[in-house]
Amino acid sequence: MRPTLALLAKTDFPALRRREVSTLQVNLGYRCNQSCVHCHVNAGPNRTEEMSAETVDEVIACLDREPAITTLDLTGGAPELNPHFRRLVIAARSRGVTVIDRCNLTILEEPGQDDLAEFLAEHRVEVVASMPCYLEDNVDRQRGKGVFDASIRGLKRLNSLGYGRPGSGLRLNLVFNPQGPVLPPPQASLEQAYRAHLLQHHGVVFDDLFTLANMPIQRFGSTLVSKGQFDDYMQLLRGAHRDENLEQVMCRSLVSVDWQGWLYDCDFNQQLGLQIRGAGESRIHISELGRGTLDGNPIRIADHCFGCTAGQGSSCGGALADAPEAESRAA
Template identity: 65%
Template sequence: MHETLSFLKPSDFPAITRNALEIVQVNLGYRCNLSCTHCHVNAGPKRKESMEKETVDRVLEFIRKENVRILDLTGGAPEMNPYFKYLVAEARKLEVTVIDRCNLVILEEPGYEDLAEFLAENRVEITASLPCYLEDNVDRQRGKGTFSSSLAALKKLNDLGYGQAGSGLMLNLVFNPQGASLPPDQQGLELAYKNYLFDHYGIVFNRLFALANLPVQRFGSLLISKGLFNDYMRLLKDSHRPENLNGVMCRNTLSIDWQGYVYDCDFNQMLQLPLGSGGGEKIHLNRLNARSLPGSRIAVADHCYGCTAGQGSSCGGALGVAKAP
């Protein structure tokens, strides 16, 4: 695991600074019903970390005070946090757009039978992980039976209006490569997904986001165990496109962990890289002066090349300024 320590050493990744804050991404905890091989959080059923209500209320106060318009909820499986519905409902009262980064399988788990209806009633935008449209590939990456559960969840969401033209209920899917490679062209892959899922299962969705796997936590450990870590880092660096720097998510997004500490992005959160540069102490949400964020420096390290390689990669998919080589 010593190779991961390179993230904490000086990097030649270009210096970048923040723009105005638009999105708050909140990690509600690392507990998850799945243990996917590409997970950069190392989430799973045995994880105990979960945001408490006091911190949830601090998040709500922050987005109200700072007039944040987009709340992006992630995990783990964010829906497994006991205050998930409370946070969603209160944020919607503030007329905030809420995004749920859903693994789909959670919608089919016992105890979550009403979750899809809740999301639809609150007009939550769903960004759902479906790393491939072929059963064998999905089950290999996420666990046996996850593909069939994902299809059942997608059909349930479609029946509620998600992905349907004119409904206003957004359903986006997320693709991740199987291994140490960059995602293919997002536009072409989206067309392939739409054609296959509709022709074989009658499933529709709005957009596909093609995300690169970052060598952090579980995926980083997998690369090391296979002796591929250095090769993958070389691929990311060699595929760097400087024009992608303008669109990386850390410029307008703030990441908050389950304890209320803030980071420049979810990946920095996993590496415990504090907000900004210089390696200082972690900053808690209740000490953050959001007015100081625009123009401030973003903490970067070698893993950041994963967001600028090829067509670029962000929480909203490819950055759209270059095609993958």
């Protein structure tokens, strides 16, 4: 039994159905050079799950037969540790597909990744970088000692290549996660604070800040359970639900692909084992995804979905709406 699935399965979250798929989010494996407290994937150096060359080929074939997919979102673990990462990036970019690399920044200093930053810039890959705070103590507490300094070095290196600089076309977005079982503060005001602090103290620039809620699953969910905070956090998420966020949740137009090629409505469902179901409740593989395959398909929901609709909302692209007035006053 996965750590919190039994606690999440029974839900009154509103029913949702899919629209046309425009984003393919591919998890290339759970191996990572870090083990972050807030990680909803439970990734780390000892994980061995990794997408094979054959499954990567299936992803590329899907891009060829599904022209509506305009964005390939690569995640992990550290997606760059997959030996087929660069081949997949090159294949997608040659087809005119936007590629996003969800980068933890410290990977830029790992052995064998010496030219990773230059590779990303050469192929004009959009970098979405985890930076859960602009203060050293908070980052190191959440992600490990020395991670903040390594992240700043990574950001400076990306900046030197043009990332985050106006007119370069090389997008660099940062990701904020709260320290614990609380909602993220308003995205717009936090972005201003990030921008001012990182520029003044480190000379770092970036494009946008994405604020993401911590999901009560995997490592973070287990921590909540062990501290007796799970029920309180779920009450917070449910109490802050806003119906207007339902129109913009990412699962309507995004499909998540696990390292074996099976499809899910989102990366969070992937970690809970809630696979997309086809006719006869059969699971669906990336090799079967084609034009209109999932249009109108019901989205599998559980209580963790309230994490995407609470307050200003949360998605892989950050907040879904302006923060509610009450939340703004509390921040």
